[in-house]
Amino acid sequence: MRIHNYSNEKGVAIFITLMLLFLLSLAIAGVLLTAYNYNNICEAQIRRQKALASAEAGIHYACYQLRNNAVTNFYPNCKDVANADTSLSGLNGFSDIKVWVEDFNPPVSGKYIIRTKVTYPKAQSL
Numbered sequence: 001m002r003i004h005n006y007s008n009e010k011g012v013a014i015f016i017t018l019m020l021l022f023l024l025s026l027a028i029a030g031v032l033l034t035a036y037n038y039n040n041i042c043e044a045q046i047r048r049q050k051a052l053a054s055a056e057a058g059i060h061y062a063c064y065q066l067r068n069n070a071v072t073n074f075y076p077n078c079k080d081v082a083n084a085d086t087s088l089s090g091l092n093g094f095s096d097i098k099v100w101v102e103d104f105n106p107p108v109s110g111k112y113i114i115r116t117k118v119t120y121p122k123a124q125s126l
Contacts, residue, residue: 047120048120050094050120051094051118051120052118054094054097054118055097055116055117055118056116057097058097058098058099058116058118059099059114059116061099062099062101062114062116063114066101066112066114084098084099084100084117094118094119094120096118096119097116097117097118098116098117098118099114099115099116100114100115100116101113101114101115102114102115
């Protein structure tokens with residue numbers, strides 16, 4: 001007569017169950033990290049698009065001012081953002097939108113170089 005010892009087989013079942021739970025946990029962690037990163041990428045893309053729209057709005061604002069001869073809003077010989085002619089705020093939630101016209105000479109009409117700069121936060125503050 002042969003007697004079997006089943007205690008070793010029970011240990012194998014527990015080991016296999018623990019390994020399956022570990023693999024399932026890794027898969028869940030991977031899915032959650034992917035979803036989190038995708039969310040951050042989408043939010044950053046939305047902020048960039050809003051910043052671009054705000055910068056274009058600044059250019060349109062300057063063109064409107066120049067077409068309507070509102071020369072008091074622009075200064076001659078403005079070369080960089082430090083001496084920006086106009087600072088817009090509240091556009092798309094941004095508070096730092098600078099608009100300037102380079103080599104602006106009021107008596108002479110013609111082509112102007114209109115520049116704009118928008119500073120947007122890289123990360124969302126909590």
